Amino acid sequence: MKKDNESKDLDVHDIEILPRFITRREFLKLAGAGVVIFFFHGKTEAQQEHGERTYIRQQAPGDFNAFLRIGEDGKVTCFTGKIEMGQGIITSLAQMLAEELDVPLESVQMVMGDTDLCPYDMGTFGSLSTRYFGPTLVRAAAEARAVLMELGAEALNAPLSRLKSQDGFIFDRAHPERKISYSALTRGKRIERHLKNTPPLKPVSDYTVTGKPVPRLDAHVKVTGKAKFAGDILLPGMLYASVLRPPAHGAKLRHADTSAAENIQGIKIVKNGDLIAALHENPEEAQNAVRRIKVQFDMEEPKVDDKTIFRHLLDVAPQGQVLASEGSIDKGRNLADRIFEETYLNGYVAHAPIETHTAVAQIKGGRATVWASTQTPFSAQNEVAQALGFLAEKVRVITPFVGGGFGGKTRNQQAVEAAVLAKLTGRPVQVSWSREEEFFHDSFRPAAVVNISSGIQNTGRIVFWDYSVYFAGDRGASQFYEIPHHRTYSTGFSYRGGSRSFHPFNTGPWRAPAANTNAFAMESQIDIMTASAGMDPLEFRLKNLKDTRMTGVLKAAAERFGWAPSKAPSGRGYGVACATDAGTYVAHMAEVEVDRARGRVQVNRVVCAQDMGLVINPEGAKQQIEGCITMGLGYALTEEIHFQDGKIFDLNFDTYEIPRFSWLPKIDTVLIDNKNFPPQGGGEPAIVCMGAVIANAIYDAVGARLHQLPMTPERVRETLNKV
């Protein structure tokens, strides 16, 4: 049964949602009057940092990629291609804007991730939004305020020097009763500015909105079920699609018999090259139909599984590059009293957002509209356009709220599938991956190997460090200790996932890509050297560090934790680890309990001290740290994809264990208030130490040194048996 609204065209305006949907007509009206500031962000540093992402072919058209507008109604709207997936930028960016513009936070509206309304943006990842977009947004707001001040001077007939802006009004300081609102100033005017020079910014000491905890702007819709995610877009006449999947990556379809599936009433079967799908108004029927398709696949020759993968990766590793180097490793080796040669491993890890990849596509009058759960709406637009044979401007990608991304939603296969199926059936189509499809088609965090050779003198000084990372990636690979002779080498990583001769399936960025693997190896190695030197792990680190931001977070964590020096293993189960990621410094201390018989590790407490420069929304920042610590327990302790060649064995949350309530440690966060530095990344840094801090705490508890992630009960028991 369907409601009798089939004929009614969907008015996207009706959908209650933040970030809000706006129709084109509404948009043109919106853009009609007011002060509009066009600005450009992120080209230089952000793109350099992510220079590997060459697959993002499209550059920003023109000289701006975001803009904000102060409308006649006094409402401030920021249009950006960034998206909200839980990291809270819908609130923190609005805060920064409200602060610099001197308007109430409530008057700010964020329009995010809509390719028709927002200028090009490369995507939301890498903890870039607040770091690179934020400061530019602030400058644009300052420019807007400068324009409003000029208008105010004219309207109030007072010199600029006497004017003050506050809460969306311009005041004459000499006569505070004389004031005019931003909306009155912009009424009937159309003023456009392109941000070129940095206008004078508000001093941080004057901030009243930025740096203050404010409730999330998406709170109400998210607790009432009103927040729309891609799968919540229901269009009249929409069909749910279920796509036939191979049993293993690399398997080739030889034959498919769809006759039994075709018997289901109301079913549509689509066969288009490799794409075979069943579509129905009822999603369960679409799934039933796919199950009835009789298939034969040609499988690949067996090659690797989750045990042999590490040997395989070392065998096939291409020539890499030296990322950093100083002094001479040979010289350092000669200076060393003790030398340590260690190998660290980690397996493939899934993103496993609770919202699977989902998209809804509608094609009308030669234009496609796709609502997609994506971190990269503009890439999705291009991919869809290419698949449909449309020009990119004929494709509009709208990003509703995204139910978790963690890097996995930088790929948009589901958007392409929905669009192609909409074209082939002539009906709106929803593709919502099943959990099994999500695990199968995920772009996993790559399995990786790290080899480290390092040495210390008996005084506890590190004299050389020779670091080679295979397939994890460069981020976080370069060490930050004061070491006279060091070298960092990296090979085999590609944001595209590389060829299948390396990995048996897709790999890609996973929350703080590479940095988790690198921090695990690096900070484990530091602890191994510490134990050998018979020193306290905190003392050893401080002795070998000069960077005061790093020593600052270590000391802050130690103070909050109540760290009492001891050499490991002390039996207390205390661990420490530190790292720098996305411009932010983090130090973690953890207390664990190890069940020797079962090998199970319970993390009882984690303290994290973070120096992320200027903090925009302290509650938001703490929330991200807590999220990182909680999520990080998973890759540290249980998360690992088991596979044989392209066949994935973990397809749901029964065998792929992600953190649960009972795992929850007491989490304590310390934010270093470092107003001297511009805001840095917050969504990722606090996850990178989780493997190392737990490994080090396990060693301190029971004297067993784990060299492989995740540190499953089985591996803990095995390692304990060797002690």
Place this chain on the structure above:
Amino acid sequence: MEELIQFRLNGKPVSMTLDSDRMLLWVLRTELELTGVKYGCGMGLCGACTVLVNNRARRACRVPVKNIRGTEIVTIEGLAANGKLHPLQEAFVKHDAFQCGFCTPGMILNAYSFLQRNPRPSYTEVLQGMENNLCRCGSYTRIVQAILTAAQEMAGGEV
């Protein structure tokens, strides 16, 4: 088999003729257009599809509609009474007890059911009561705080 199924949904009577083996999750999300209930795993493992059936949390992805005849179903859309947020919703807002928000409806309804049985839970009891609802963003610590706050509020507010 197509048959008549009647139940109450968010306080209103519903009467539908449909294949009674269909899962409540999809009937709610499609015909009834209540999209606050989410698909997460399809196997009752994550709790994103949690709804209240006669005031008890149930996994809608595992409940065929033939089992809900004559019951009272509440979804997240029906929890706020007369536009006033339920104390659990208030507490989730107050504590920022979510990030992406996708698991939130299931979290709130599971907590509701849990508090019915245990109105004054300890911290550890909340962990146990919520154990089988999964959040990938890592909001557990705030969810626990929100539930404890709501429990206090509800105990104080109700006679």
